[in-house]
Amino acid sequence: MQEFYCLKNLKTGLYFAGFSKETRNKPLWVNTLNEAVTYKELEALHLQRRLENLYLPSQKIVIEEIA
Numbered sequence: 001m002q003e004f005y006c007l008k009n010l011k012t013g014l015y016f017a018g019f020s021k022e023t024r025n026k027p028l029w030v031n032t033l034n035e036a037v038t039y040k041e042l043e044a045l046h047l048q049r050r051l052e053n054l055y056l057p058s059q060k061i062v063i064e065e066i067a
Contacts, residue, residue, distance in 0.1 A: 002040065003040075003041060003065060003066075004038040004039065004040065004065075004066045005038065005039055005040075005041060005044035005063045005064060005065055005066060006033065006036040006037065006038050006039070006044075006063070006064050006066060007036075007039075007044060007047055007048055007051060007061055007062070007063060007064075008036075008061070008062050008063075008064050009029065009051075009055070009059055009060070009061055010059070010060040010061075010062055011058070011059040011060065012029065012059065014029035014030060014031060015029065015030050015031070015032070015033055015035065015036035016028075016029060016036060016037065016047070016051065016061075017029060017030040017035060017036055017037055018037050027051060027054065033064075033066075038066050044063050045063065048061050048062075048063055
């Protein structure tokens with residue numbers, strides 16, 4: 001069984017929805033889990049590190065498992 005994960009910003013409570021096509025490397029955030037993009041574990045960990053480089057130390061990015 002394949003497990004999927006999403007990324008969440010704990011400070012804002014928003015979920016990661018990918019990167020903008022208009023502005024390079026600009027993360028897009030959405031309000032609901034239904035709109036968030038899901039990833040396999042290794043890809044989610046990679047993106048978590050990438051987003052933490054942009055937002056730490058002021059904002060914490062965590063991985064949430066999708067049930």
